[in-house]
Amino acid sequence: MREKSYYNNIHDIVKINSNFLFPGFKPGEVSDPDITIEIKKDIDFSKEGLSRLDFWFYGKEGGNFVHFEDNFFGMKNKVLLKNLEGQTEVFCNKSVLRLDRFYPPRSRKSFKDLIDTIIRIKQIKKGYLNIHASCLSRDGSAILFAAFPNVGKTLSTLQLLKKGFKYLSDDTVLVDRNGKAYLTSFPSAIGYEDFLKFINPTDIRTRKYYKTLVKDWLIKHSNILNRVMQPPLICLGDLFETVDESKVDVVCTLEIGERKIREVDKEYMAEKITTINDYSLSRINNPFIFVYSYFNDSSVGEIERMQKENLLGFLEGCRCYSLACNDWNWMELISEVIE
Amino acid sequence: MNYYYNIHGIVKIDSNIPLGIEPISPLQECGKGDVDEPNLVIRVEKDVSMPTGGLSNVDRFYSKRGGNFLYFKDIYYKRKYNILLKNIDGKTEIHATKPTTRMVHKVLKGNLYNLISTIIQIKLIKAGYLYIHGACLSKNDSAILLAAFCGVGKTMTSFYLLKEGFEYISDDMTLADDKGFAYFSYSPSTVSHEDFIRFVSPQDIGKWKYYKILLRSWIVERNPALMWFFPLPKFDLLKLDNSKSIEKSKVKVACTLEIGDKQIKEVSKEYLAKKILEINEYSLERIDKNRLLWIYAYFNDFDIAEIEEMERRNLLNFLDGCRCYSLACNDQNWIPLIKEIYMEK
Numbered sequence: 044m045r046e047k048s049y050y051n052n053i054h055d056i057v058k059i060n061s062n063f064l065f066p067g068f069k070p071g072e073v074s075d076p077d078i079t080i081e082i083k084k085d086i087d088f089s090k091e092g093l094s095r096l097d098f099w100f101y102g103k104e105g106g107n108f109v110h111f112e113d114n115f116f117g118m119k120n121k122v123l124l125k126n127l128e129g130q131t132e133v134f135c136n137k138s139v140l141r142l143d144r145f146y147p148p149r150s151r152k153s154f155k156d157l158i159d160t161i162i163r164i165k166q167i168k169k170g171y172l173n174i175h176a177s178c179l180s181r182d183g184s185a186i187l188f189a190a191f192p193n194v195g196k197t198l199s200t201l202q203l204l205k206k207g208f209k210y211l212s213d214d215t216v217l218v219d220r221n222g223k224a225y226l227t228s229f230p231s232a233i234g235y236e237d238f239l240k241f242i243n244p245t246d247i248r249t250r251k252y253y254k255t256l257v258k259d260w261l262i263k264h265s266n267i268l269n270r271v272m273q274p275p276l277i278c279l280g281d282l283f284e285t286v287d288e289s290k291v292d293v294v295c296t297l298e299i300g301e302r303k304i305r306e307v308d309k310e311y312m313a314e315k316i317t318t319i320n321d322y323s324l325s326r327i328n329n330p331f332i333f334v335y336s337y338f339n340d341s342s343v344g345e346i347e348r349m350q351k352e353n354l355l356g357f358l359e360g361c362r363c364y365s366l367a368c369n370d371w372n373w374m375e376l377i378s379e380v381i382e
Numbered sequence: 383m384n385y386y387y388n389i390h391g392i393v394k395i396d397s398n399i400p401l402g403i404e405p406i407s408p409l410q411e412c413g414k415g416d417v418d419e420p421n422l423v424i425r426v427e428k429d430v431s432m433p434t435g436g437l438s439n440v441d442r443f444y445s446k447r448g449g450n451f452l453y454f455k456d457i458y459y460k461r462k463y464n465i466l467l468k469n470i471d472g473k474t475e476i477h478a479t480k481p482t483t484r485m486v487h488k489v490l491k492g493n494l495y496n497l498i499s500t501i502i503q504i505k506l507i508k509a510g511y512l513y514i515h516g517a518c519l520s521k522n523d524s525a526i527l528l529a530a531f532c533g534v535g536k537t538m539t540s541f542y543l544l545k546e547g548f549e550y551i552s553d554d555m556t557l558a559d560d561k562g563f564a565y566f567s568y569s570p571s572t573v574s575h576e577d578f579i580r581f582v583s584p585q586d587i588g589k590w591k592y593y594k595i596l597l598r599s600w601i602v603e604r605n606p607a608l609m610w611f612f613p614l615p616k617f618d619l620l621k622l623d624n625s626k627s628i629e630k631s632k633v634k635v636a637c638t639l640e641i642g643d644k645q646i647k648e649v650s651k652e653y654l655a656k657k658i659l660e661i662n663e664y665s666l667e668r669i670d671k672n673r674l675l676w677i678y679a680y681f682n683d684f685d686i687a688e689i690e691e692m693e694r695r696n697l698l699n700f701l702d703g704c705r706c707y708s709l710a711c712n713d714q715n716w717i718p719l720i721k722e723i724y725m726e727k
Contacts, residue, residue: 092642092643093642094640094641094642094643094710095640095641095642096531096534096640096641097531097532097533097534097664097665098532098533103642191440191441191677191680192441193441193442194440194441270459298438298439298440299438299439299440300437300438300439301436301438314685315680317687318676318677318679318680319680321676321686322673322676322677322680326668328668330664333660333663333664334660334664336660337657337660337661337664342656342659342660343660343663344659344690344694347687351687367438
């Protein structure tokens with residue numbers, strides 16, 4: 044029987060091969076991958092001559108690998124991470140994924156978190172980074188709005204999409220050191236009013252449209268459902284015209300407060316964006332990475348410094364603004380900034 | 383009722399709630415009453431209100447650029463969940479409502495105690511101190527620091543060294559400063575069943591207590607389900623018969639412990655600093671635990687990356703003049719290794 048294989052190619056920056064279908068992966072294979080994920084029935088790994096840290100982690104000084112082994116109520120949990128610097132290989136056995144579904148053990152975070160962290164480290168090392176921002180483009184020049192959650196990123200995205208802008212991202216955007224932004228399409232939640240105002244039944248299937256509408260309405264009007272139910276997610280990248288990559292000319296931060304438009308310098312902007320990122324995307328905080336850098340000469344602090352350098356490079360040549368308003372009327376401010 | 387906490391005169395806390403609960407255990411001087419010139423004031427009140435007109439709003443936080451304050455307002459399951467934080471740099475004030483002490487908020491990802499311990503940590507780092515996840519013991523005014531991950535045998539080693547006539551400084555989290563001194567910080571820690579049988583005898587702590595701890599740790603270890611409800615019993619090193627403690631001591635030897643093939647290797651200062659930082663990041667909470675601080679940093683002139691840089695500098699200065707080693711052994715019997723490096727001079 045042939046092994047199933049899936050791949051994910053993130054703009055030719057990070058290429059992943061896997062034999063398990065994670066969300067966002069497609070069937071097929073990619074040549075020289077940066078990350079190979081393999082789910083096995085069991086991992087045979089001899090622990091002889093290895094150092095042990097904290098009951099579960101095994102490694103060797105300069106050995107370029109970390110092995111995790113735990114027995115969780117009779118379920119064998121094994122994860123092996125090899126070669127974080129070059130061609131990374133991640134192995135785990137089946138019960139790891141089974142366990143993740145209902146309760147990832149405290150000793151390791153979920154397997155998905157490990158994969159996401161590795162992807163992020165690879166991107167940073169190649170000169171890219173993720174910013175918690177929405178990004179839209181017109182005529183090859185893009186505008187980026189970095190903001191905390193619940194400020195109006197999705198709202199302003201929808202308004203601009205209606206004005207003929209092309210979609211790059213509405214929540215988290217991948218940018219590089221030379222000032223370019225790349226299409227990053229994730230499903231995101233849209234509030235009831237915005238949904239009613241900006242999306243037509245013809246954009247998505249009619250049945251799905253009304254289903255989402257009812258769910259949105261219920262969540263808006265009930266305090267209890269608000270806590271229990273997740274708002275319905277919609278992938279804006281599927282509905283509107285997108286563009287693959289674009290040079291960013293204007294960078295703004297959005298804030299709720301008294302109305303103002305202020306031009307700011309690059310360093311100030313970098314500091315604000317770093318804070319927004321750390322708050323919204325959380326920092327590198329995976330125990331595997333700490334243990335790996337304990338045994339080998341990579342360092343989490345170094346990676347975070349590299350990320351800041353990438354951000355400063357990205358902001359080079361951009362016009363930076365700090366926008367604030369009280370009444371969710373971002374369009375006025377944005378049109379002023381673009382002119 | 384007012385409580386006070388004094389961490390070696392660096393952080394003086396005046397609070398109206400007791401703080402002896404888990405995240406803030408290594409507090410030394412505490413009691414009921416007031417303290418002179420506190421630099422951290424904690425008030426838990428029935429209602430914390432503040433007019434929010436004219437303030438900037440970010441995701442339920444209210445503040446003003448350069449205002450040196452942050453106000454968090456939410457109703458969480460019909461309870462008022464308000465926190466007002468003022469002035470991290472100078473005399474810090476925290477006003478909060480009662481639910482903040484009990485519930486972990488979805489947005490903050492922590493409760494009031496996380497915030498307080500983080501602020502204590504920041505104040506210590508700014509004054510030139512830092513916490514290291516390691517045990518520290520002293521003899522004749524020269525101390526040895528054993529930094530390690532959990533479960534390596536720090537507590538049992540400290541127990542053994544205490545019997546040998548060493549003085550207690552810490553067995554889990556050591557407070558160190560940038561001049562090479564370690565300060566007394568006390569936190570009882572847990573001990574596994576096997577270690578307990580192997581290293582402790584009934585004469586050390588009294589028969590009654592010995593069998594009580596033994597039975598409890600045996601039951602908990604045999605039943606993984608019980609581990610969810612009962613923590614392993616705490617082993618209180620300071621309550622032993624002839625254990626002495628010392629306020630502060632100069633650290634002469636610093637080493638990391640690892641389980642592996644037996645080795646003693648002398649290493650450089652920078653190498654050890656990197657290892658200790660990884661151990662700290664893994665075992666202690668990073669400063670980003672409470673998201674309140676990010677918003678404070680967004681509005682004010684306060685940089686968390688700078689504080690982490692400061693922590694690294696403090697650590698490098700602390701290790702200046704120490705002899706640094708990396709130790710490894712297989713059977714958790716650290717005593718011969720420690721004797722070799724500590725007694726050789």
